[in-house]
Amino acid sequence: MEFTTAESFLHEGLLQSFELTKIIVRIFFLTGQNLKQYILKTNVYPREPSPLKELREVTAKHPGNLMSTAPDSGQLMGMLLKLINAKKTIEIGIIAIDPNKETYEIGLPIIQKAGVEHKINFIESQALPVLDKLLQNLSTKYPDNEGSFDFAFVDADKENYLNYHERLLKLVKVGGLIVFDNTLWGGTVAQPEEAVSEDRKESRRSIIEFNKSVSIDQRIEIALAPSGDGLTICRRIR
Known part of the structure; x- marks a missing residue:
């Protein structure tokens, strides 16, 4: 597999450390979760039609809500x-x-x-x-x-x-x-x-x-x- 200069730096440099890799992955995961909540709170929920909001809230109580x-x-x-x-x-x-x-x-x-x-x-x-x-x-x-x-x-x-x-x-x-x-x-x-x-x-x-x-x-x-x-x-x- 070929990498760009930036990708090579990550692949061959930083990611050589398994512990550092775990930290980086965790940071990206937490950032993703925070961004997800930001998107929902600032863009989705304020513009959500009331029937969809009601349906979402009812669905959340169901065992198969996933x-x-x-x-x-x-x-x-x-x-x-x-x-x-x-x-x-x-x-x-x-x-x-x-x-x-x-x-x-x-x-x-x-x-x-x-x-x-x-x-x-x-x-x-x-x-x-x-x-x-x-x-x-x-x-x-x-x-x-x-x-x-x-x-x-x-x-x-x-x-x-x-x-x-x-x-x-x-x-x-x-x-x-x-x-x-x-x-x-x-x-x-x-x-x-x-x-x-x-x-x-x-x-x-x-x-x-x-x-x-x-x-x-x-x-x-x-x-x-x-x-x-x-x-x-x-x-x-x-």
Whole structure:
């Protein structure tokens, strides 16, 4: 591996000391945490719509609250949706752990109070069969789906990210956006595999494979934003 002059200094000089490396990593970690709180307190929470704030607070009390999207990521996606004037969107999320629609029903009263329930078609199913069905134009509510969606968001099983990507590229129109969450996977994508806990390795490998694949995919433009746990924003160009 080749390094720039600055990188060589860090790699061959400072980082020769294991103890100093631990100190540097800890400083970066603490700085990152402080910056995260700064962003939330000064930019996100003051501008957060009241239904989202209420939903975030209710979600925080749920045992599975770690599955929620980071507020700063939500703010970024909200702006993207407005910038492209999105009208028709699709979200692929994890519901296999919640077979009784519990998490959806937690948010349902807030959705109803916000007056947007009529805009949501909640489908409880494995995602791939539903996407295939949409592509076959078998949906009575949304006919002629191919190339009709403005925006897609994926926060589901990492092992299927590439499968979701291929199908969404057909469902989202040219110029539309597909956003994938957790593409930094807690920073483990930049760590050696032996430093990663066993329970994170399989998904880490899938995310790394996904990141490599989309980086060379000529059908899209991409930007990986270090928001939340990493948001990969894909814009379909062909």
